[in-house]
Amino acid sequence: MTGGFAIDGKASSHREFKGKITWYVWICGIIAATCGLMFGYDIGISGGVTAMDDFLVRFFPSVYARKHRAKENNYCKFDDQRLQLFTSSLYLAALVTSFGASMVCTRFGRKRTMQAASIFFLIGAGLCAGAVNIAMLIIGRISLGIGVGFGNQAAPLFLSEIAPAHIRGALNILFQLNVTIGILVANVVNYYTSNIHPVGWRYSLGGACVPAAVLFLGSLIITETPTSLVERGHGEAGRAMLQRIRGTKEVDDEFDEIKSACETAAALCAEEKPFRRLRRRESRPPLVIAIVMQVFQQFTGINAIMFYAPVLFQTMGFESNASLLSAVVTGGVNVVSTLVSIIFVDKIGRRKLLLEACVQMLIAQVAVGGIMWVHVKANNSPSHPWALAIVVLICVYVSSFAWSWGPLGWLIPSETFPLAIRTAGFSFAVSSNMFFTFVIAQAFLSMMCTMKAFIFFFFAIWIVVMGVFVLVLLPETKGVPVDEMVDRVWRRHWFWKRYFADADHAKISNC
Secondary structure (H helix, E strand, O other), X not given: OOOOEEOOOOHHHOOEEOOOOOHHHHHHHHHHOHHHHHHHHHHHHHHHHHOOHHHHHHHOHHHHHHHOOOOOOOOOOOOOHHHHHHHHHHHHHHXXXXXXXXXXXXXXXXXXXXXXXXXXXXXXXXXXXXXXXXXXXXXXXXXXXXXXXXXHHHHHHHHHHHOOHHHHHHHHHHHHHHHHHHHHHHHHHHHHHOOOOOOHHHHHHHOOHXXXXXXXXXXXXXXXXXXXXXXXXXXHHHHHHHHHHHOOOOOHHHHHHHHHHHHHHHHHHHHOOHHHHOOOHHHHHHHHHHHHHHHHHHHOOHHHHHHOHHHHHHHOOOOHHHHHHHXXXXXXXXXXXXXXXXXXXXXXXXXXXXXXXXXXXXXXXXXXXXXXXXXXXXXXXXOHHHHHXXXXXXXXXXXXXXXXXXXXXXXXXXXHOOHHHHHHHHHHHHHHHHHHHHHHHHHHHHHHHHHOOHHHHHHHHHHHHHHHHHHHHOOOOOOOOHHHHHHHOHHHOOOHHHHHOOOOHHHHOOO
């Protein structure tokens, strides 16, 4: 794990920074990625809890009655706006929080922001586990959402800033790997707690305290990023920390680049605040990519499946425990497939993974939609072989998402913004993700009731659009240092370079 790390590029811009891939970098990365574990646990836990009869009887008795009505429409038995609000309120809170989290991240650093995330998550998990009415349940979800907003803002930036360029993709994807592990753990917890009557749902919701506690305790031993330290005026501390995470005293070249980027960013921010600067023409390429990646990530349909996997499998005819077990299987596929991305993202690049996944997801979505259209009617369920075929196809779909749009939807926005607008720009990525996650979470069960099997064709159309976008407009960022993105990526792209034609090169090349 020793040696310098070279950056690909033209000879005139070739850079090589000294250093090792130290164990301390990996430890910091694993702890920071626990923000993803909290996020994933919540994604996985809500669908399982909303499928538990004890939970429905206490908070949503009308849904419980429809669920057990003999002739209730398979596609509509869980269609309830308040039930969907239980899931979606978290993401609405995260949406609002993300903009404030951007300012906290800049002023107090990435580490403190992650600590704040863990505290809000602990509070929210406690309120949900002890809820005695819907109001207390929703307030708890809002607190969890604030935690998600802080954590999802800080963790990807933290990971991108401490990583050497040639493993930045792999280290950053630890965040998404933890999301998938959180989903899997939540599905396993739901499987076992569903048999603990009448309080199994309390154990499921309270389990969110565990990753939150791990993050809080872990944040006490990790470093702040050198970039954040220098950005906040702690130059010598930033140099010392860079030496520690690189495992060498010879960090002058990399430190000078960080310092130059921070100085340029400070000068630009003195002229114009980061959020105002985002309106500039040269800020549009990374901003558009960041927002569009989040929109597309949600309109793959992944969170609709992950939120409501147990509910979806019950619609297909599985009994309650069988549906939870099927969700565990898809969660396991999700984790294993994310490892594929960690292995290949810095070898074959971002674009190839995204394009391959579009093809695989399209085939799976169309096939699932076709089977459900033919074999899942309003008042009957598919035969066992067809139900198993749907589970297999969903696993095929989940695997392709897990090594592509899942991790890269967070990686690419975190690495493409110049420092002057990095936290402000990334807050738009986070808020866009949370907004469209909220939309999908709030609307999916109603959409399934209205569109039935055609919901899968709806998402398939979006996957086609995504593939075209990647093919035509998404640049490759593999191996490029985060502070060289403007010159090495945006100014060289056939389309995006036009946005820099009138910009002052000296001002923005290192910002």
